[in-house]
Amino acid sequence: MVSCAVEGGCPSDYVAISISILSIILLLAKAVAPYLIHKIPRPKGSSFWLVAIQVLASFNLLLSLVMALKFLKFKRSHWWSSCYIWAVWLEGPLGFGLLLGCRIVQGFQLYNIFVKRRLAPIRSYIFLPLILLPWIAGSIFIHLKKPLNYRCHMGTQWIIPVICLHALYIAALVGFTGAIQHVEFRFHELKDLWRGILVSVCSIGIWVVAYILNEEHEDISWVQIVSRFLLLVTTSILVLAFFSMSLSQPLISLMSLRKKDHPEYKTMGRALGIPDSGLLLQEELTQFANPKEPLDKLLLNRKFRQSFLAFADSCLAGESVHFYDEVQQLEKVPGNDHVRRIYMARHIIDKYIAPGATMEVNISHRCRQEILSTLDLAHPDLFKNAVNELMQLMKMNLVKDYWSSTFFMKLKEESSIRSVNHELEEVKGRNFSHRLSSVSCADDPFHQEHSPNKLDSDLQ
Known part of the structure; x- marks a missing residue:
C-alpha cells in the first residue's frame, strides 16, 4: 500500500x-x-x-x-x-x-x-x-x-x-x-x-x-x-x-x-403557452385573396399566410415571413407579462436578428443595432421597425411573384370549394330551422317524458 x-x-x-x-x-x-x-x-x-x-x-x-x-x-x-x-x-x-x-x-x-x-x-x-x-x-x-x-x-x-x-x-x-x-x-x-x-x-x-x-x-x-x-x-x-x-x-x-410525442411544442410560442400561437383569424377564407388588399391585412388570414409562407420557403426566402409570424405571436403576450415577452423576444433575436443567426433576416444595420442594444427586451415596439422594413421588402419581391404562382392558384381553388360548401351548409341550416319551427309542442315527440310504464300503458 x-x-x-x-x-x-x-x-x-x-x-x-x-x-x-x-x-x-x-x-x-x-x-x-x-x-x-x-x-x-x-x-x-x-x-x-x-x-x-x-x-x-x-x-x-x-x-x-x-x-x-x-x-x-x-x-x-x-x-x-x-x-x-x-x-x-x-x-x-x-x-x-x-x-x-x-x-x-x-x-x-x-x-x-x-x-x-x-x-x-x-x-x-x-x-x-x-x-x-x-x-x-x-x-x-x-x-x-x-x-x-x-x-x-x-x-x-x-x-x-x-x-x-x-x-x-x-x-x-x-x-x-x-x-x-x-x-x-x-x-x-x-x-x-x-x-x-x-x-x-x-x-x-x-x-x-x-x-x-x-x-x-x-x-x-x-x-x-x-x-x-x-x-x-x-x-x-x-x-x-x-x-x-x-x-x-x-x-x-x-x-x-422537438419531441415527436409533444407536437404542441414545435414552436417557441406553444412552449410558452401563448394562446392561438399562429395568431391567425379563426374564420377560414370563403373567397380567394384579393391582390388589391394590403399585405399586412392578408397575412392576418390563416390560409393565405400558410400559402404565402410555403411559397416563400420554396423560393428560399421564407425568413421574413417566419419572422413576421413570430413577432405576431409576441404581440399576443400581455404587456405586463414581462417574463414571457422576454423569452419570446430573446428567441426571436437569437433566431432572426443576431449576426450569423440560423434564419437571419435582411434588415438595415441601424435597425439591427437598435434591437441588439435595447434597454428593454419587453418593449411593445421592439421589432416594429424591423417588421416595417421586411414588409416593404416582401411587397417589392415576394408578393408580386406570389400572385402568378401555383401556390396562389391552389389557394384560389380551395377558397372556391370552401365558399360553395359554406353556402350549402347555410342553406341546409335554414331548411332545418324551418322544419323545426313548424313542429308544435303537442306534436313534438321530444317534449314529453316517456317512462317504461307510460309506454306499456300506451301499447295496451
Whole structure:
C-alpha cells in the first residue's frame, strides 16, 4: 500500500478513474443527445460554445487530477508530465476556473435579461476571459515561485490563497443567482441552477477537505489514497451537476420543442403557452385573396399566410415571413407579462436578428443595432421597425411573384370549394330551422317524458 500511495495504481485509484470516465461519457451523451436524437439544429453563439467549453473544462479538470495526483504509475521524466502543467494550469484556469466561469456567465446573462431586461452589455466571449484573469494571474505567480514538490504538493502557506480563489468564484455564482431568485421563469432555469449549486457546493466542500488532507499529510499512506479517491469522485459528481444546470436557454426546453410525442411544442410560442400561437383569424377564407388588399391585412388570414409562407420557403426566402409570424405571436403576450415577452423576444433575436443567426433576416444595420442594444427586451415596439422594413421588402419581391404562382392558384381553388360548401351548409341550416319551427309542442315527440310504464300503458 505504501508503494501505490506514492507511485499510484492502487485498486481504489482505478475505481475512481472508472467513475470519472463514466461521468465524461454521460457528459458527452447529454451534450450530443439534443442534436443526434431530437434533431435540434446546432445553435450559434454562446448557447453552443459555452456548452462545448464546459465539456472541455470538465475533461481538463478530471484529467489534471488523474495526472497530478499519481493515480497511474508513470515517471515524471518528461516535460509534459510536469506538475505545473497539470496541477497549476490544466486544473486551475483551464479546468475549475473555466468550468465555474461558464456558470458565472450564465448567471450574468440571466441577471441582465430578466432583471435589467436587456441583453448583457459584455459579450460572452469577452466576459469569460475577463473572469479567468485571476486564475491566470495566480497560475503565473505559482509557476514563477515554484512551490510544488515532486509529488505536486505545496506548502500550507499556499493552500489558503488557492482555497480562497475557489471560494471567490463560488460566491460570485451564488451572488448572481441570488439576484434573480425573485423572477418566476417559464422554464426551470433558476430551480435547476440552485439545485446544481447546492450539489456543487456540497461536492466542493468534500473536495476542499480532501484537498487539504492530501496536501498536508503526505507521510500517511492511507490518507493519501482515500483523499485522492474522494477528490476524483467528487469532481466527477461536480461536473455532472454543473452540466445538469440549464443554460440561459435551457437544453431541456429546447428538447421539448422537438419531441415527436409533444407536437404542441414545435414552436417557441406553444412552449410558452401563448394562446392561438399562429395568431391567425379563426374564420377560414370563403373567397380567394384579393391582390388589391394590403399585405399586412392578408397575412392576418390563416390560409393565405400558410400559402404565402410555403411559397416563400420554396423560393428560399421564407425568413421574413417566419419572422413576421413570430413577432405576431409576441404581440399576443400581455404587456405586463414581462417574463414571457422576454423569452419570446430573446428567441426571436437569437433566431432572426443576431449576426450569423440560423434564419437571419435582411434588415438595415441601424435597425439591427437598435434591437441588439435595447434597454428593454419587453418593449411593445421592439421589432416594429424591423417588421416595417421586411414588409416593404416582401411587397417589392415576394408578393408580386406570389400572385402568378401555383401556390396562389391552389389557394384560389380551395377558397372556391370552401365558399360553395359554406353556402350549402347555410342553406341546409335554414331548411332545418324551418322544419323545426313548424313542429308544435303537442306534436313534438321530444317534449314529453316517456317512462317504461307510460309506454306499456300506451301499447295496451
